[in-house]
Amino acid sequence: MPDIWGLLAIVTKFLLYLGVLTAAGTVFTALLFRLSHYRGLCLTFSGIGLLAAIAAFLLRGANLTGDASGMTDPEMLGLLWGTPVGTALLHRITGLGLLVIGLYAGRIGLWVSAVGGLIAIWSFTHIGHVAGREASLLELTLILHLIVASFWIGILTPLKRLASSPKTWSDAAGLGHKFGLLATVMVPLLIAAGGYMGYELVGSVNTLISMGYGQALILKVVLI
Helix, strand or coil: CCCHHHHHHHHHHHHHHHHHHHHHHHHHHHHHHCCCCCHHHHHHHHHHHHHHHHHHHHHHHHHHHCCHHHHCCHHHHHHHHCCHHHHHHHHHHHHHHHHHHHCCCHHHHHHHHHHHHHHHHHHHHCCCCCCCCCCHHHHHHHHHHHHHHHHHHHCHHHHHHHHCCHHHHHHHHHHHHHHHHHHHHHHHHHHHHHHHHHHHHHCCHHHHHHCHHHHHHHHHHHHC
């Protein structure tokens, strides 16, 4: 059973993924499908992502010291800043910052926001399962996996908004059809990327089947 710091780390990690993938995915879908009324949603989830990124960094300090003092200890946080944890935080702040700036720069700003979203997604390669493996293909696969997932999340709110009024039902149907065509490519990519990463991380098919990590991954793929 994780301690309080471990539980808080799980919560902040969930909020971090939710914030980054929703903000980036909303921008990606708005750019690809020429959608409008996305700024408020992007701002909200960019804020969630930024707060979660900072909280996750501070909690690393608490995990190292075993108490709350690590969250405000300048020496401890300075050491963390020089590690991949600090690099990931820098990329998340930069990426989400660019995403927000782009929201106020008109249609061209969407491209700025999209670049910011990609930088924020790229930050996940610095820490976690693929970090330190020096495998460019594995990192690219993780980025692709997260981009596809962000598209899936980012389309939900626009579809819900368009489907909420009879006046825009035809627009909702058109958007759903376009996304459905895209999904015929994205879903196989999502499954293939997840399967490849799982295999690379555990080393063999037998281990993938016998380990809890592999079993959880297989269950996720089946559900998808």
